[in-house]
Amino acid sequence: MDAACMPTRDGTVIVENEAPDAYALPGLPGRVVVSTGMVHTLDETEHGILLAHERAHLAAHHYTFVALAQLWSSANPLLRPFAIAVTYTIERWADENAATTTGDRHRVARTVGKAALATRQAPARAVGSALGFLGLHGRRGPLASADPVPR
Template sequence: MAALVGGWSVGTVRAGDPVSTAEAVAAGLLLTAAVVAGVRMLWRRVRALAAAALEAACLPGPDRLVVIDNPAPDAYALPGIPGRIVVSTGMLDALDDADRQAMLAHERAHLACHHYAFVALTQLATTCNPLLRPAAAAVAYTIERWADERAATACGNRRQVARAIGKAALATAHTPSRKGMPGAVLGLLGRRRSPLATAGPVPRRVAALLAEPRAYSPPLNLPLLPLAAAAAVIGSSALCTFAAAHDLHLLLKLAGAS
């Protein structure tokens, strides 16, 4: 079909194309499925972000922090313009003043670092390529650790942030998630109602905060084996892409001259 549209020699294209018809059909079906799934996921994420932004705009008061009268402990960040931090009276009652500061610093980090964008892009990539699920789980956990460390820096007390996370987890252990909450919501205990919700278990985060912070090491001091493996994968992928593009260019040049 592409040969007919481009005015190339169909016989030359078929002779120079090593891919069989069955392989081409299978690849086309997989590509179509990936594109359809990706478009559907993109639409859902756009709707979730729009719903979060609308809810943030409709919350009362001009301040970024909104306290709702609800005995159920809850705290989360809503992305929007501007983003809002929603905390229930039940959560405030479960934490002391220092814990509240740590919790608010964590939620501010989610908004300041635009973590919802990382989650959205990761979900889109995972939908298009299910093999990326381990990477998506790692991203979901990493953004929570990122917010933890930002909160620890803001509070100046890593143990306080760990304590706040633990107390919030205990307070919400028997509290069901609120229905109708936008999918773009991020909270102190991780994202809700998501296949990746178990990617950032609280015990691991608390243990990381209670451990001594790791000093920064220059890239040259990193282990050579992981760096070499990553470089090999990236290099081979780039080489294969260049070779495929070069072969396609030669094939179409030959077909156009025939």
């Protein structure tokens, strides 16, 4: 991914893309990747909340938990619900860290919801999100294809 090689001052890379998107990109150093579509979707305060959420993923190495859960569920399909629960839980964990960092739980919930809805309405992104590779295929209901954040 190009974002891994792009220069950055604060670990955040802004990529030119109309589709609203943001994700944590693990590595040394890890980076938060935000599209210009997401920058235009959120206001200044919401930008800080989004960054706090994504930085929490990097700081706590959430990608490791998701990768291990995905590996285990690939080896044993009966563990698929476990992998889905891990992905959902790390999203809540990042939300809690963002709420602690910003001091405004209500604003974090609104921002995460706004960002999730914006990405939900955009075309599907290619596999590139560090935490978005665990899909919810095979589920039924209105959130069958939803990522953990909209759920």
